[in-house]
Amino acid sequence: MSQPTPPIPPEDVRSAAEVEDAKLASAQRSYSQGQLVRKRFFAHKPAVVSMAVLVFIILLSVSSIGFSGQGTGWWSKSFSATGLTVDGGRPTMFNAAFLGEHPFGQDSIGRDYFAMVMRGTQQSLLVALGVALSSTFLGVLVGALAGYFRGWIEAVLMRITDVVIVVPLLALAAVFGAYAQGLPGGTLTLALFIGLATWTGTARLVRAEILSLREKEYVAAAIAMGAHPARIILKHMLPNSIGVIVVNATFAIAAAILLETTLSYLGFGVQPPETSLGALIQDNQNAFTTRPWLFWFPGLFIIAIALSVNFIGDGLRDAIDPRQKRSGANRPGWRTAFGLLGRATAEERSGKQVSELSGGPTQMQPPAGMTDHGPDFGHDPTDEKRDS
């Protein structure tokens, strides 16, 4: 105590308010939320690879046989034209020549199976997209209105939702599918109608999200300044629930592909001469033991699409919703994503001495620099409060 206190650099003694202001003035780069989301998404390797796979599948299916499916792309065969069966319809892509005459083989009446799978992929993706669009739109509309207005509006809308939920999805989708067949517009109309049966999950999630956003002070501030409900819903609430909406829409795409498969199997989906991946599997289910490629090629495409869409959804969720984010050392690698590897602890990875994680309600403060000033808004102290 007797020795004189060492001189202190001036920045140490400034009050917190001044330090913060200085930090703000010196900050070089500012990220919008959109930029942050993009940054996070592209750091999520499984999602990026899946996105590349999906884009490749889309480009392949469209460029090979064209939008009409009549061989207008670089693959000259039409999906509906029959021909002579060569070599029992066996795929030629494993032969010496590159791809060969019929890379995926031919079906029982000699149609080129590659063209058919490409056409099926186009149609399945169209269905998936249409279902995702219509179900998300309807779900968001119902959920937002019910969540914002509460009272009798909520009661009516949520009871309708309950009714739709208790009717078996397949039966409902079949009814809408059968109805859509009589309408112009083909596959897209079918997709929009299937969406009428699958919006309930989104509606419930969006309602829950809106309910929690209602309690936010910025919404209260908007109400207090006299903003119209439409403005509050469209400008404040929906943009802030975009994470839930987008992620749910992505997973709806994966589910829609499978639903379309089932409907086509039952005869309520895509109708011949049009085809889809599900319809191809259904048509050739009896050939599984004798000509397995007729089953495997569309099957592999279904798996590839569904899997990549799911990974993209994972990546979007991690990027958009920082509350569920696994960041830094905790970000999953490839093997973890496939469940091949348990989550290594930080101790194992860094070899440093680390204390044990506890799930108890610690009231710890986040470390300096991560709390308020950094762009890392996921570690906001309020988030912890919300989680507990």
Place this chain on the structure above:
Amino acid sequence: MPAPVLSYKDIRVSFATEFGDVDAVKGVSFEVMPGEVVAVVGESGSGKSVTSSTAMGLLPESASVQGEVLLEGRNVLKMSTAELRRLRGSDISMVFQEPMTALNPVLRVSDQLVEALQVHEVAFGGKALEKSIELLERVGIPEARTKIRQYPHQFSGGQRQRIVIAMAIACGPKVIIADEPTTALDVTVQAEILDLLRELKQELNTGILLITHNMGVVADMADRVVVMLNGEVVETGPVAKILGHPEHPYTRRLLAAMPLLREAGDPSLEREQEQERVRVTERAARETSHRAAAGMSSGAASPAPAALEAKDVALEYKFRRKATRVVHDLNFTVQPGEIMGLVGESGSGKSTVAKAVLGLLDVAEGELRVRGENMPALPSKQKKALKREIGVVFQDPAASLDPRFPIGDIITEPMVVHKEGDKDSRMARARELLDAVRLPSSVLNRYPHELSGGQRQRISIARALTLNPTLLIADEPTSALDVSVQAAVLELFSELQQHYGFACLFVSHDLAVVDSLAHKVLVMQNGRTVEQGTTDQVLRHAKESYTQQLLAAAPVPNPETQARRRTERQRLLAALG
């Protein structure tokens, strides 16, 4: 000299984040002796909680810790998970900030206390239950034998914190880490909990590591103080020295930033009273001249309407068609240019009043007049027009700004809602307001998450002032901020008030903050008015016993004064029975 019961030696903690490693604690050393209270003070981000958590091994996975934490000579950081588990609760235990979440809501209190005893093999079955009842009696829960069968939600916040303390002392720990144990509690409850901790410390000879940001609590409890800033210890010493004669400039600034509840006879009061007299006479003069001018043109004398007036207001919350009345017979007037502090503890209905004025809650009975017009009864179009006259600043800086709006859009939103001005004039107004709250105009394109809590609160104030309102509603605007940031925001606030001359309803639980700002004060308890009058009348010459209790319970950052106030408070409570 006895051996320290807990000692930290050169603790360094860093967290792995998306943007690289962040050093939260940079070489911290201090010791806790048996029966001693060591207070670690610092603002958010100082690393005070992170440091203390290392002793329990409670840091998240992304943290890496270096150094030594010795609990009676054993290094906690080198222990295995099983050893740590045996240690927690028996040798070292913790009292958390939020008693709501520290207890399991689906288990009876008896189950949770018995669990604590059985896990550490102190007692089992019926014996454990008996011991639990003793513990509850020890921490001052009345009728412990019957109440122990109840669930946590059946207790009040203060009682819940007592139960948490009972769990903490169940196995006779050598050290208790109390992490902001009273921050979530009302000031009168805080005083009781601090009394309890002090008694227990003397009785059990336990070392207490008290983590807090409140210098008043430090003065009330601590023997020694460790001041932390940005992960380093800047000053350490006995409480009288640190609070009385601080050496480090940071400590001095921290103490200077504490809002003070001034006692009668404080020299700064006279100056303020003089200003107040000038203000009142000026207003009266303005009104008479206004009246005279109005009298010349129309012949009718009409007094300028009050900015906000409540007449027999009753407010209620409706849940499943059952209404619970939370505010009864409220009457007050806020004149133009006047700040009225609305003070009360949690559950007093003070925030509910703010909500009603903002139109977020219907008025069940009575009139709520904004500039002379009964707002709840107006047709919606006029109501919207009247809302231009009301600005609002909320408590939580993290939630009061839309995270997806850039700052510029946030500030100009009221203009967009009321269809005022075009793009350029709105941006010009935003720049002007940013200037007024002393933020650079470059933040226009930034997002709320890039700003700190204090900066966000200043943005909130700027947004509230966009349309030049005559009335500002401030609902605990600084209670989520650090003291030095709070001081800066309060200073700015009163400057802006003088410049723009808005009237203000300032809701707060902190009497010292209200004292530094308000012209008038209204004290509420359980939805009813206890006392109202000028700040001086209410805070220095309180008539009602409740106000006196409130005033007595607020701790001041001076150990000697605080000790005197503590005995005064105990005398007051004894006198009241």
